[in-house]
Amino acid sequence: MMPGRRVLLLALHGLLCLQVQLAARAEMQGDDGSIEDGSSIHFPVSPPVVPDAAEERREHFRALEAKDRFRHERLLAMSSSARNGSRRQARQTSKVPEVLSDTSEFAELPMRSALNIAHVGMYLVSVRFGTPALPFNLVLDTANDLTWISCRLRRRKGKHYGRSSPAQTMSVGTDGVPVKKATTNFFRPSKSSSWRRIRCTQPLCGALPYTTCEPTQTASCSYHQKMQDGTVTIGIYGMEKATVALSDGKMAKLPGLVLGCSVMEAGANVDAHDGVLSLGNGEISFGVIAASRFASRFSFCLLSANSERSASSYLTFGPNPAVMGPGTMVTDISYNNDIRVGFGFRVIGITVGDQALDIPPEVWNDRLKYGGVILDTGTSVTGLVPAAYDAVTGALDSHLGHLPRADIAGFEFCYNWTFTGDGVDPANNVTVPSFTVELQGGAVLQADAKSVVMPEVQRGVACLAFRKLLEGGPNIIGNVLMQEHIWEFDHRTGIMKFRKDKCTNHHLKDNSNSTAAAAPDVHQAPRYVN
The missing domain is CATH 2.40.70.10 (Acid Proteases)
Structure with a gap:
C-alpha cells in the first residue's frame, strides 16, 4: 500500500x-x-x-x-x-x-x-x-x-x-x-x-x-x-x-x-x-x-x-451484577490477527477426564496464522484445527470407542448409543468424561456432557460435538460449548469474565444486592482497535 x-x-x-x-456518548434521554x-x-x-x-x-x-x-x-x-x-x-x-x-x-x-x-x-x-x-x-x-x-x-x-x-x-x-x-x-x-x-x-x-x-x-x-x-x-x-x-x-x-x-x-x-x-x-x-x-x-x-x-x-x-457470583473466572481477551472482527481467549491446554492432552502450543497462539481461539455465537458446534481436533476426539473416543460406530455424513465420531442427559449410562458402561479448557491466568471453562456430545443425530445415534477445520483456523468455540455460562467482555480493559449459570434468573431488579464489578478507568485507551 x-x-x-x-x-x-x-x-x-x-x-x-x-x-x-x-454520537454514542451523547446524552441518552428518557x-x-x-x-x-x-x-x-x-x-x-x-x-x-x-x-x-x-x-x-x-x-x-x-x-x-x-x-x-x-x-x-x-x-x-x-x-x-x-x-x-x-x-x-x-x-x-x-x-x-x-x-x-x-x-x-x-x-x-x-x-x-x-x-x-x-x-x-x-x-x-x-x-x-x-x-x-x-x-x-x-x-x-x-x-x-x-x-x-x-x-x-x-x-x-x-x-x-x-x-x-x-x-x-x-x-x-x-x-x-x-x-x-x-x-x-x-x-x-x-x-x-x-x-x-x-x-x-x-x-x-x-x-x-x-x-x-x-x-x-x-x-x-x-x-x-x-x-x-x-x-x-x-x-x-x-x-x-x-x-x-x-x-x-x-x-x-x-x-x-x-x-x-x-x-x-x-x-x-x-x-x-x-x-x-x-x-x-x-x-x-x-x-x-x-x-x-x-x-x-x-x-x-x-x-x-x-x-x-x-x-x-x-x-x-453495562456492569451486570449477575456476572459476579460463585465461580466467576477472569482472563484476558485475545484479538486474532487474521479475523480482526473476532475475539476470544488464550488457551493453555485441554484436559479430558484426568488426561492433559498433547496439543502443540502454537495451535493456541493468536499471533500465528490459523492460530488462536475466537468465541462465535453464530457457530453452534466447536471447530478445532486438526492437531487439536485429533487430540480431543481421540481422548473422548477412548471413553466411548467400545460402543458400535455409526456412519453419519458430516460427523466423524458417532456411536449407536442413546445419550442420557448427564452422560452417565451404566447399562452401556458409558460415562462421558469431564472436558476442561485451561486459560491464561488460571481460569477454566468446564463443559457439561451435553456440550461435547450431540444427543441424537439419528435414531439411537450420538456424535461428538466437534468439527475438524480442514479449511484453516483459528479455532472456534461455538454457542453449544458457551451455553449455560454468563459471559462479560470489557474491550477497554481487555478483560473477560465468565461463570457457569443456568441463565434463567437475570432480572436485574432481583439482583440489587449483588456486587457489581468496578467500573474501568475511562482514561485508559480502548483495546478493541487492532
Whole structure:
C-alpha cells in the first residue's frame, strides 16, 4: 500500500472512531428528558428451541454441521478480505445498483433462538430501531462488525433501488441445498425521522467496511458484504437510534449507531431473521458503540436448548451484577490477527477426564496464522484445527470407542448409543468424561456432557460435538460449548469474565444486592482497535 494512502486510511479510521464514539456518548434521554444513575434496561429472552418431534430434532442436529461449515467459510473470507483490501475486492466482485454505490446504568436487549431447520442454533436479539421505534429480531453475532436489517427504500425513479415484493432471501436447508423464503419485516428509512443516510462524499463513508462507492459519488454510501459461502448482503449505510425500555418504565434512545439498510440478502442463514446484530471487534460494531455508553462492557447468557420454553436470558450493556457470583473466572481477551472482527481467549491446554492432552502450543497462539481461539455465537458446534481436533476426539473416543460406530455424513465420531442427559449410562458402561479448557491466568471453562456430545443425530445415534477445520483456523468455540455460562467482555480493559449459570434468573431488579464489578478507568485507551 502506498504510504500516502495508508496515512489517509488511518486518518479516516480516526474520524470514524471519533464520530461514532461522540454520537454514542451523547446524552441518552428518557421520556422526561433524563435518566437516573443506576437505572437498568432489560428485556426477557426466550431460550433456543429444538423441535419436539423426534425426526425434526434429528434433522435439527444434522443441520447444525452444515450451517457451521458455511459459517466457517464466511469467517475465512472475512479474513482474506481484510488482508487483500475489502473495498477493492468489493468493487471488483460486485455489480451494485447505482444508488447503492462511563456510568453505572446498564441496558439489556431481548434474545431468543430461531426455530427453523434452515436456520438452526442461532440466538436472536429483539431490538427497536428508528423513530417511531419498531422491533426487529436480529442474530446475535460476536464475529461480525456489520449490523444490518432487511430494508425497503422508498421507490423513486432514478433515485432509489428499493427491492422486489415480496423480497426473496436464501438459506441453507437440511441437505445443504439453498432454500428460498419470503421476508416480510422490513426497516423503512423514509418512515424513520431519526435515520440519517451517509453519502459517498462524506469522509465517514471512506472509513466504513465493505464500501463500494467512490468518494466523488453523490449517492448513498453503499456496502457489499460477500463471503465464500455465498452469503451476500447489499445495502446503504446510515446513522440511526435504538429505543430501549428502562426498568422504571421509561423509554430511552441510544443514538449514534451505524446501521446497514440491506436491500438484498442471499446465501446461508439469512431467511429466519430480520438481520444481524454485530457484537464483534470493530468501531461500527453495535456491541462496541453501545458498550461505550454503558461502562465499556457487555454481557450475555446463552440458555441451553433444553431449557423450558418460559425461561429467559439477556444481552446486557453495562456492569451486570449477575456476572459476579460463585465461580466467576477472569482472563484476558485475545484479538486474532487474521479475523480482526473476532475475539476470544488464550488457551493453555485441554484436559479430558484426568488426561492433559498433547496439543502443540502454537495451535493456541493468536499471533500465528490459523492460530488462536475466537468465541462465535453464530457457530453452534466447536471447530478445532486438526492437531487439536485429533487430540480431543481421540481422548473422548477412548471413553466411548467400545460402543458400535455409526456412519453419519458430516460427523466423524458417532456411536449407536442413546445419550442420557448427564452422560452417565451404566447399562452401556458409558460415562462421558469431564472436558476442561485451561486459560491464561488460571481460569477454566468446564463443559457439561451435553456440550461435547450431540444427543441424537439419528435414531439411537450420538456424535461428538466437534468439527475438524480442514479449511484453516483459528479455532472456534461455538454457542453449544458457551451455553449455560454468563459471559462479560470489557474491550477497554481487555478483560473477560465468565461463570457457569443456568441463565434463567437475570432480572436485574432481583439482583440489587449483588456486587457489581468496578467500573474501568475511562482514561485508559480502548483495546478493541487492532
